[in-house]
Amino acid sequence: MHIQLADVLFEEGRTFHYEIPLERDVMEVGRESFALYEKSPVVLDIVNTGGQVIEIEGSCQVSAKIPCGRCLKEVETSFMLSISRKLDMKGSEQERMQRLDGVDLITGTKLDVERLVYDGLLAQWPMRVLCKEECKGLCSTCGADLNTDPCGCDRQSLDPRMAAISDIFSAFKEV
Numbered sequence: 001m002h003i004q005l006a007d008v009l010f011e012e013g014r015t016f017h018y019e020i021p022l023e024r025d026v027m028e029v030g031r032e033s034f035a036l037y038e039k040s041p042v043v044l045d046i047v048n049t050g051g052q053v054i055e056i057e058g059s060c061q062v063s064a065k066i067p068c069g070r071c072l073k074e075v076e077t078s079f080m081l082s083i084s085r086k087l088d089m090k091g092s093e094q095e096r097m098q099r100l101d102g103v104d105l106i107t108g109t110k111l112d113v114e115r116l117v118y119d120g121l122l123a124q125w126p127m128r129v130l131c132k133e134e135c136k137g138l139c140s141t142c143g144a145d146l147n148t149d150p151c152g153c154d155r156q157s158l159d160p161r162m163a164a165i166s167d168i169f170s171a172f173k174e175v
């Protein structure tokens with residue numbers, strides 16, 4: 001969804017209020033995509049503070065299903081975005097590009113709200129999500145979910161790193 005900023009740019013000092021639905025229902029992070037749901041409208045207050053500088057303040061709530069970093073079970077993760085951007089619209093797009101002034105957000109006089117939310121989500125995206133702190137993950141041998149299905153595989157002898165660690169522990173015990 002886009003917002004036409006022509007009125008904002010024309011009228012200094014007046015705050016324009018917007019509540020618009022978020023269209024995006026997938027979030028791409030690196031090569032992965034995640035389904036978005038429970039999306040609140042994007043609420044924005046936009047004001048031209050003078051001299052072609054616009055300030056954008058806003059918020060949006062959205063949830064994403066992110067697989068647990070250990071067992072891959074989808075974890076419902078909510079985000080409370082608070083948006084605060086200040087964009088200097090002076091000069092040509094090329095000049096703004098050099099100043100890194102939101103060229104990706106505004107084309108002509110249109111603000112790309114989807115992009116605004118994408119930037120906010122990306123900044124808050126967790127490195128890793130766990131379904132629970134003590135999640136046991138998947139068996140590296142048979143792939144069973146060890147939280148619900150203790151498969152009985154002898155994983156230690158098959159993982160050379162684990163074997164090295166248990167050697168250290170047994171050596172320690174003998175001392």
Ligand SMILES: [Zn+2]
Nearest residue numbers: 068071131135
């Ligand atoms: Zn898990």
Ligand SMILES: [Zn+2]
Nearest residue numbers: 139142151153
């Ligand atoms: Zn197993």
